[in-house]
Every structure is written in structure tokens, then in C-alpha cells.
Amino acid sequence: MSTETKPDIEIDRSVGDFRYEMDYAFDAGVGLNEATIDYISDVKGDPDWVRAFRKEGYRKFLEKPMPTHWATKDLENIVFENIRYYLSQGQVPKRTWDEVPDDIKKTFERLGIPEQERKFLAGVEAQFDSEAAYSNIKAAVGEQGVIFVGSTEGLKEHPEIFKKWFGKVIPSGDNKFSALNSAVFSGGSFIYVPPGVKVKHPLQAYFRINAQNFGQFERTLIIADEGAELTYMEGCTAPKFETATLHSAVVELVAMKGAKIQYITVQNWSSNVFNLVTKRGIAHEDAEVKWIDCNIGSRLTMKYPGVVMKGKGARGEVVSIALAGDGQHQDTGAKMIHAADNTTSNIISKSISLGSGRSTYRGMVHVPKHLKGCKNNTECDALLINSHSRTDTYPAISVRGQGNAVQHEASVSQISAEQIFYMQQRGLSEAAAMSLAVNGFVNDLVQQFPMEYSVELKRLIDLEMEGSVG
Amino acid sequence: MSAHSLSIRDLHASIGDKPILKGLTLDIPKGEVHAIMGKNGAGKSTLAKIMAGHPDYTVTSGDVLLDGESILGLEPDVRARLGLFLAFQYPMEIPGVTIANFIRAALQARLPEGEELEATDYYAKLYAKMDALSVPRNFTSRSVNEGFSGGEKKRCEILQMAMLEPSYAVLDETDSGLDIDALKIVSAGVNALRGPNIGMLVITHYQRLLDYIVPDKVHVMSEGRIIHSGDKDLALKLEAEGYDWVEKQFGESGIKAA
Incomplete structure (x- = not known):
């Protein structure tokens, strides 16, 4: 099976499956080398430390092997030389939809983003290929000191907060794809919620891939300061192309003492997208990080949202729904790293496999020996629709020491005739x-x-x- | 055969190579309640499933007509939307789907495309029917048949029948697994739905049910055919004397012997 010869999968994906022709002012061309990275840094006007960070990420990307010793061999079908790593119209994110160029605006209108914003959101960022086209936050939320901008703007305008946490939750060399993201990242959100501020309505980002053979590498960093609360939602679509598209994001969350972050993903990628995403949060004392992750579509998704419970009483939760359609592989799960006493984690995963679809659950729960009063609950249920659908479960639970409790339940069921x-x-x-x-x-x-x-x-x-x- | 009946014409059907129905003819006019009785293995439940279009069975000849139109060859859901309802002997569990949502989806499926079921009207009707069938209100938020007692399952079937308002209903062994109190409640529910706009076929092994749902006609089924028909007194006679005499007199073995 190669990238070029994979047959089309006939699933109605009419919602996201459209594209308008674009003229890109900035195009890093096809393939990846040092010059590509310099081009991106030049276009974006990166400070030196970011350029150096990118170069280091690139080096690690080259060093790291494909993780095919444990993951699917389908990864070998990603042809990095064929991918375009940066495409934009050179736009600065607009604050009103009226200012967004028509060809980009009509895409987001068709996806219903401005309407959702009016109805129930506190703020929206809309990314088109490599850069955000629109970014706005309701005045009342902004007045409380909440920062919600694109990552490019974040690192330039708020370096004192950005630099402190960027790349700290997920080091660039965490895995091959986090290294790739570190080398070529563009777009994504930067959010800071000041101490005690509870943002009532969700902030939303929408990631849209429009170009063929394209790689989208957004980078999101969210910091909820002491006692702050935030819900962030992201949606993603791409039209269906003949050739592979790569989406490889890195998302870092930091919940300071007593803060709560809820991060919701509803992705609906078309069946040519390799979706290889690294997501992790740090929960300090009594803080809570919750990932609600819904994976529909894509050719291959590999995503294991994690929580490092660094402070006493911290809580981590992953709620995950994966639907593997015909020919698709959803390789998802969760990582829970207990690093303080009395920390609690909860993983609930449900997967559905249709036709020749395959869903894989990989879970990692780590409780070291010296900790006390830690609890983990893991439930993973799989539903198979057809007799040739497939599901696999790989739980890895290491719980040591006294007074820690762990519970794991798994089930596989089928819809009967x-x-x-x-x-x-x-x-x-x-x-x-x-x-x-x-x-x-x-x-x-x-x-x-x-x-x-x-x-x-x-x-x-x-x-x-x-x-x-x- | 009338244009206002559920009519089974010389029906032959099999599962795999094994014939199950061997020339069954039966006519249930709208407004009447008929009962089919017979020994275990006579093919009673199979008849119900074949009428509803269960994919395991093959009709080899004959026809099933609903108000004069053949329904063989139609998908089970199309038959249902034309007005055929089957109360299952063993209703299936559907985890995570509430009764309210299930019935709502079934009613929605009967509307023309683009038309939406009005939620307030729907719930008003649902609660009215539940009250009439003495079904507690908290029933609606439970998953369909999941963890239900035998009596709850059967009541849930009758509630669905009341909501979907079929023109013909087949009740397959609705009395099985019910104690006498549950039997009375379920029967009262069925009787409340009787009327000129519905024809019912009650399949049962025991006459007991027919004390509560009094049929207009009783048919005896044996070896895939109706071998004898009569009025409600036939059921009493079967209860008292068993099936052997009727099989001997009217059944295939009886005919051969004669």
C-alpha cells in the first residue's frame, strides 16, 4: 500500500469536502531541509531563539527513527519529500470577519464558524493552512486579561509567558512528530487566563487544510494561572485529495494550582490525512486537566493525550471516542503520569470499527513507588460493526507502592443482526x-x-x- | 381476501434447506383479533418473523398481502412503515438508546424527508399513552429493554405499538415469561388498542392469554400450516383436551391415515 495507490474510500464527507482555489503569497515549496526552515523563520519574522528551536527540532526529527517497531507500518507511506510545509497568503489574523479575504471567509462560512461564534463562543481563531486568518475574543473576556491569539502573535507579543512554558510540557525530542512540529510549526493558539478568571463560554479554534500535499503543523500553548478555568474546543476538516496530507500538531497545557482546563477536540479529517498529534498537560496542585477527544476520519490517527499530575491532589482525565471507518486506523489512547501524592486519573475510551476499519487503544498509567493515595480508573470499550472490523487494546499500567489503587475494565461488543x-x-x-x-x-x-x-x-x-x- | 386485511396466501418458506411453512393461508381483516395456537415447533414464531421480513428465512412460494399489496420483497423497515408491527417474543436490548429516543426515531422515520417531529407534541402523546398503559414516567429515560424484567419488556413492546399505531400487529408469545399480574396489565394494554382500525394476530402456546385478550377467531397451526379454525371456544377445547385430537383429525398425519 503506498500513498499514491490507496483507493478512495467512499464515505459521505460532504461537509468538509470542498475547496476553493487559492493564490499563496508564501510557499515554502515541496520537501524539507534547513533552507525550508530558514524560509519559514524569515517569513514569520521569528526571533533568534525560535529559529534555533526550529533547527534543533529538525535535527531531532532526522535522528529519530519512525516508531514502526510498535506502531503501524503505514507510517512508512508518508513521503516527507512530497509535502509542502508552509503556505500562506501572508495574512495577519483579522479581528472581524469583514476583513478576512473573501476566498478564505467563504470557506469558514460554509463550515458555520462565524455563526457558532455568535451563538455560543467566547472567542474564535480560524486557521487556514499555515496561518490564522481570523482571531477574535469577546470584549468582556479580553477585559478580564485573557489572552487568546495565534502562536506566532503569542511568541512576539507575550514572550515573558510564552517562553517560560513553550516546549516545556512536550520537549521537541519527545517523538519524531513532535520534533517535526518543532521544526516547522506555524499557527495554533496561545492562551493565557489570569489567576482566578473563569471563562464561562468556550474558546474555539478551527483548523482547515485547503491545499493538497500539505502539512499542517499548528502549535498550541494554553496556560491557566492559579484558580483559573477554561474550556477550549478545536474542530478540524480537510477536503478529500488523491494524495496524502499530514497534520502533526503539538498541544501543551499548563494548569497552575487549582486551575481547570478542559480541551475538546472534534476532528473530521478526510480519509487521506495522516493525523499524528502530541498532546499533553501538566496539572499542578489540585489542578485538573481534562481531554475530551473525538476522532472521526483520517487515514491514520495516532494520538494519546496525556496528563502529568505534578502537584498533590491533581486530577487528569481523558474521555475519548474514536470511529474507524472502512480503511481507516484510529490508534488512540491516553497517558497518565502520576508524579505526586493523592493524584487521580480517569480514562474512558470508546471505539467503533466499521468495515475494514481498525481501532487501537494504547494506554499508559504510571504511578511510581514512593507515592501514596493515587488512583486510576481505566475503561475501554470497543464496538465492532462488521466481522472484518478490528480492535486491539494495549494497556500498560505500572503501579508500584502501597495505598495506590488502579482499576481497569475492557469490553468488546458487536451490533447483532x-x-x-x-x-x-x-x-x-x-x-x-x-x-x-x-x-x-x-x-x-x-x-x-x-x-x-x-x-x-x-x-x-x-x-x-x-x-x-x- | 379483502383490501382491508393482512392476508397470507399459500405461504411456503424455509430456513436453509429446511421447509418451515408449508402452504399457510390466513386472512386477518382489519378490526378483528385472531389467535394462532399450536405446539412448540409448529412454526408459529417463524411465521411472525417471516411476515416481518427476517433475513434468515426464504419465502419459496405464496404471498403476504397488506391491504391487498404484496409486502414480500420489501425490506423489514418498509413493511413496518406500511403499518405492520411485530411485538417480539424476545425483544432486543439496545444499550445507550433511551425508549423516548427510540420511539421518536421510529416515528421520525415515518415522516417525509425534511419534516421534523414536533418535540412537545411527541412527549405529550408519549406520556398520555404511558399513563393509559400504566407505564411509569421514568421508563422513558431507560435504555431500550436493557435490564428489563420480562413484564417490563412486554409492556415496552405494547407502548411502542400504541405509539406507532400500526394497521396490523402480530403479537408473538406476548404472554411468555409473565406472571398473572403482568399478564393482566399487558392484556389490558392490548385490549385498549383494539378497534376498527387495527387487525391483530395473537400467537400463543397457552389459552390463558385468550382469557384476557378474547379473539374473534382461533386457528390451530401444525407442521407449517393452519389445520383447523374456529371461534374462541376452540381455544378452551384445546386447553382441556390438548392438540393431539385436532392434529389427528385435521393434520397431515391425520389426513394420511384417513
């Missing part, structure tokens, strides 16, 4: 019956999503099921 017949007898089509059963399977997790996102999620599941039955 009798269940489908029962639902059909009530008047539901086979596809509608499948959708209903799948929605039922993830229902308890979907309840944790904000209303608007749970509706979207249900619609995405329905679309996947329609394409898979018949």
Missing part, C-alpha cells in the same frame, strides 16, 4: 438502525460534550454510518 432486525421492524432503515446503535454506544460520553458539539457529533456518526451500509 437481531438488534438491527428489531430496529428495522420499528421502521428504521438499516443505516438509521446502525447509527442509533452506535450513538447509543457512545451516548454516555457524548453527554459530556457541550450541547452544540454533541449535535455535531451525532450528525458525523450518522454520516459515517450512511456510507458504510448498503
Whole structure:
């Protein structure tokens, strides 16, 4: 199986599957070398320390082997020389939609972003290929001292906060793809919430890939200072191309003492996207980091959101839904690193495999010997729709010492022909019956999503099921 | 055969190579309640599944007509939307799907594309039907049949029937697994739905159910055919004397012997 010959997978992806022709003012060309990195640094006007950080990331990227000794061999089909690493119109993020160039604006309008912003969001950032086209925050939120800008703007305008945490939660050499991101990152969000400020409505970022053979490498850094609270949501789409597209983000979260960060992802990548993302948060004393992660679409997703519970009483949680359609592989999971007493982690993962789809759960829970009063709960449930669907579970739990408790439950189930017949007898089509059963399977997790996102999620599941039955 | 009936014409069906129905003919006019009785293994439940379009069975000849139109060859969901309802002997569990959402989806499936079920009207109707069937309100938020007692499952079937308002309903062994109190409640529910706009076929092994749901006609099924029909007194006679006499007199073995 090579990148070029992989057959199209017929799933209705009409929502995100469109693109408008663009003229790019800045194009780093195809392939990756030192000159590509200098080009990106020049275009973005990076300070020297960022340029040096990129170069170091590039070196580590070259050094690190592909992790195919434990991960899928499909990674070898990523042809790094064929990818375009930076594309932009040279835009500065606009504060109003009226200022956003028409060709970019109509993309986001079609995806419903301005409408959602009006309805229920405290702020929005919309990234188009390499750079944010729009970034705005409601005045009332901004007046509380909340910073919500693109990462490029963040590192220039707020270096004192940015530099302190950037690359500290996830070092550039964490893995091959975090190193690649460190070399060529562009876009993503920078958020700072001052002590005690609780942002009531979610902030949202939307990541849109528009160009073929493109790699999107956004970098997000979120800091919630002492006692602050924030919900951040990200959505992602790309049109379906014949050739592979790469999305490789790095997301770092820092929750200071008593802070709470909830990070919600609803991705709906088209079936040509390699989605290889590193996400991790640090929770200080009594802080809470919660990842709610919904992975639909992509050719291959590898993503294991993590929480390092660094302070006493810290909590980490990962709630994950993965849907592997025909020909897709969702390799997802969670990492929970307990590094202080009385820390608590919770992992709930539900995966659905359709057709020849494959879902893999990898979990890592680490509680060192010297700690006391730590707890972990892990539940992972898999649903197989067809007899040739596949699921694998690789839990790695290392709990040492006295007085630490860990609990792990896993299940695999299948929708039976009798269940489908029962639902059909009530008047539901086979596809509608499948959708209903799948929605039922993830229902308890979907309840944790904000209303608007749970509706979207249900619609995405329905679309996947329609394409898979018949 | 009338345009207002559920009509089964000389139906032959098999599972794999094994014939199950061997020329079954039956006519259930709208407004009537018919009962099918018979020994275990007579093919009663199979008949219900075949009418509903279960994919495991193959119809080899004959026809099933709903108000004069053949429904063989239609998907199970199309048959259901045309007005055929089957109350299952063993209703399936659907984890995570609440009864309220399930029935709502079923009603939504009956609307033309682009039309949305009005939520307030829906809940008003649902609660009214639940009250009429003495179903507690908290029922609606439970997952379909998950962890239900036998009686709850059957009541849930009758509630669905009440909400979907079919023109023909087949009740497959609705009395199985019910104690006498549950049987009374379920029967009262079925009786409340009787009327000129619905034809019902009650499949049962025991006459007991027919004390509560009194049929207009009783049919005896044996070896994949209806071998004898009569009024409600036939059920009493079967209860008292068993099936052997009727099989001997009217069944295939009886005919051969004669």
C-alpha cells in the first residue's frame, strides 16, 4: 500500500469536502531541509531563539527513527519529500470577519464558524493552512486579561509567558512528530487566563487544510494561572485529495494550582490525512486537566493525550471516542503520569470499527513507588460493526507502592443482526438502525460534550454510518 | 381476501434447506383479533418473523398481502412503515438508546424527508399513552429493554405499538415469561388498542392469554400450516383436551391415515 495507490474510500464527507482555489503569497515549496526552515523563520519574522528551536527540532526529527517497531507500518507511506510545509497568503489574523479575504471567509462560512461564534463562543481563531486568518475574543473576556491569539502573535507579543512554558510540557525530542512540529510549526493558539478568571463560554479554534500535499503543523500553548478555568474546543476538516496530507500538531497545557482546563477536540479529517498529534498537560496542585477527544476520519490517527499530575491532589482525565471507518486506523489512547501524592486519573475510551476499519487503544498509567493515595480508573470499550472490523487494546499500567489503587475494565461488543432486525421492524432503515446503535454506544460520553458539539457529533456518526451500509 | 386485511396466501418458506411453512393461508381483516395456537415447533414464531421480513428465512412460494399489496420483497423497515408491527417474543436490548429516543426515531422515520417531529407534541402523546398503559414516567429515560424484567419488556413492546399505531400487529408469545399480574396489565394494554382500525394476530402456546385478550377467531397451526379454525371456544377445547385430537383429525398425519 503506498500513498499514491490507496483507493478512495467512499464515505459521505460532504461537509468538509470542498475547496476553493487559492493564490499563496508564501510557499515554502515541496520537501524539507534547513533552507525550508530558514524560509519559514524569515517569513514569520521569528526571533533568534525560535529559529534555533526550529533547527534543533529538525535535527531531532532526522535522528529519530519512525516508531514502526510498535506502531503501524503505514507510517512508512508518508513521503516527507512530497509535502509542502508552509503556505500562506501572508495574512495577519483579522479581528472581524469583514476583513478576512473573501476566498478564505467563504470557506469558514460554509463550515458555520462565524455563526457558532455568535451563538455560543467566547472567542474564535480560524486557521487556514499555515496561518490564522481570523482571531477574535469577546470584549468582556479580553477585559478580564485573557489572552487568546495565534502562536506566532503569542511568541512576539507575550514572550515573558510564552517562553517560560513553550516546549516545556512536550520537549521537541519527545517523538519524531513532535520534533517535526518543532521544526516547522506555524499557527495554533496561545492562551493565557489570569489567576482566578473563569471563562464561562468556550474558546474555539478551527483548523482547515485547503491545499493538497500539505502539512499542517499548528502549535498550541494554553496556560491557566492559579484558580483559573477554561474550556477550549478545536474542530478540524480537510477536503478529500488523491494524495496524502499530514497534520502533526503539538498541544501543551499548563494548569497552575487549582486551575481547570478542559480541551475538546472534534476532528473530521478526510480519509487521506495522516493525523499524528502530541498532546499533553501538566496539572499542578489540585489542578485538573481534562481531554475530551473525538476522532472521526483520517487515514491514520495516532494520538494519546496525556496528563502529568505534578502537584498533590491533581486530577487528569481523558474521555475519548474514536470511529474507524472502512480503511481507516484510529490508534488512540491516553497517558497518565502520576508524579505526586493523592493524584487521580480517569480514562474512558470508546471505539467503533466499521468495515475494514481498525481501532487501537494504547494506554499508559504510571504511578511510581514512593507515592501514596493515587488512583486510576481505566475503561475501554470497543464496538465492532462488521466481522472484518478490528480492535486491539494495549494497556500498560505500572503501579508500584502501597495505598495506590488502579482499576481497569475492557469490553468488546458487536451490533447483532437481531438488534438491527428489531430496529428495522420499528421502521428504521438499516443505516438509521446502525447509527442509533452506535450513538447509543457512545451516548454516555457524548453527554459530556457541550450541547452544540454533541449535535455535531451525532450528525458525523450518522454520516459515517450512511456510507458504510448498503 | 379483502383490501382491508393482512392476508397470507399459500405461504411456503424455509430456513436453509429446511421447509418451515408449508402452504399457510390466513386472512386477518382489519378490526378483528385472531389467535394462532399450536405446539412448540409448529412454526408459529417463524411465521411472525417471516411476515416481518427476517433475513434468515426464504419465502419459496405464496404471498403476504397488506391491504391487498404484496409486502414480500420489501425490506423489514418498509413493511413496518406500511403499518405492520411485530411485538417480539424476545425483544432486543439496545444499550445507550433511551425508549423516548427510540420511539421518536421510529416515528421520525415515518415522516417525509425534511419534516421534523414536533418535540412537545411527541412527549405529550408519549406520556398520555404511558399513563393509559400504566407505564411509569421514568421508563422513558431507560435504555431500550436493557435490564428489563420480562413484564417490563412486554409492556415496552405494547407502548411502542400504541405509539406507532400500526394497521396490523402480530403479537408473538406476548404472554411468555409473565406472571398473572403482568399478564393482566399487558392484556389490558392490548385490549385498549383494539378497534376498527387495527387487525391483530395473537400467537400463543397457552389459552390463558385468550382469557384476557378474547379473539374473534382461533386457528390451530401444525407442521407449517393452519389445520383447523374456529371461534374462541376452540381455544378452551384445546386447553382441556390438548392438540393431539385436532392434529389427528385435521393434520397431515391425520389426513394420511384417513
